[in-house]
Amino acid sequence: MIGDVHNDQVTLETWSIAQLAAEYDVTLRTIRFYEDRGLLTPERRGTVRVYHPRDRVRLGLILRGKRLGFSLDEIATIVDMYDAEPGEEGQLVYLLHQIGTRRAELEQRRRDIDETLRELAEVEDRCQADLRALRAR
């Protein structure tokens, strides 16, 4: 009995591994692999994995990280920043430093993307000009 709602705070929504896999279009193997690497920590009911909203969000973050070309190790440090406990000063300073590093990387990437988009636009213009020239005869 999933989604037991006689109280609005008991059994938060959960997902099976197959549901998550379908939603994000990845394989079961992939999800289990992420768990193996410590990126996901689903609940276990007996032997079977039960995913909570937290896991679902993390999977989304992981896949976005992948689209950005980060390695799973890098993604781990990034994702872990999101739900870091307040902690002590050293921890916070370290976290802030990490954030700075990641931001610098991302900004470099955005510059790379913008450059590439500009150049692709040029190539496209040339192509279309060539095409027009070809068709005008």
Added chain:
Amino acid sequence: MIGDVHNDQVTLETWSIAQLAAEYDVTLRTIRFYEDRGLLTPERRGTVRVYHPRDRVRLGLILRGKRLGFSLDEIATIVDMYDAEPGEEGQLVYLLHQIGTRRAELEQRRRDIDETLRELAEVEDRCQADLRALRAR
């Protein structure tokens, strides 16, 4: 005698593999690997590789592609678009299609980056708030 200049178009600037490696901060192995994958095609003087401006530019493009998280195969198709010959109509149409695909990918990546930057900013704010709270006592 490199850089023979009794005419301003004879021996365009060239580089050794070590020079390129130093300039772009990659290993010789990496550069040779890119050649193996068909991404670079340096001249050969005897057995030794001689790199021309074209190769140098391509290496730059390859590395930018890597920063963007593309695979070498993807990079190959992208880089090859840059110096594609005019060619026939089918070719041009195909190229335009490729450009469209790449652009869509890049724009998705930029969205991912912007999202991530926003979220990092939030985490940073929380961190700094926690830090202030910690120091205010």
Added chain:
DNA sequence: CTCGTGATTGACGCTTACGTAAACGTAAAG
């Protein structure tokens, strides 16, 4: 009871992108 469905844990395989020797060639400098 049996079948189908969906889950589990190994464990081996494969591709990508290089690292890392090993063994050799060549050419200038001491």
Added chain:
DNA sequence: CTTTACGTTTACGTAAGCGTCAATCACGAG
């Protein structure tokens, strides 16, 4: 002539990121 610097090929090693069985279990329906 030997050393040094710089280059070459061949080839095995490796880490990441899964794919792909194989064998097994649990459960609800028929």
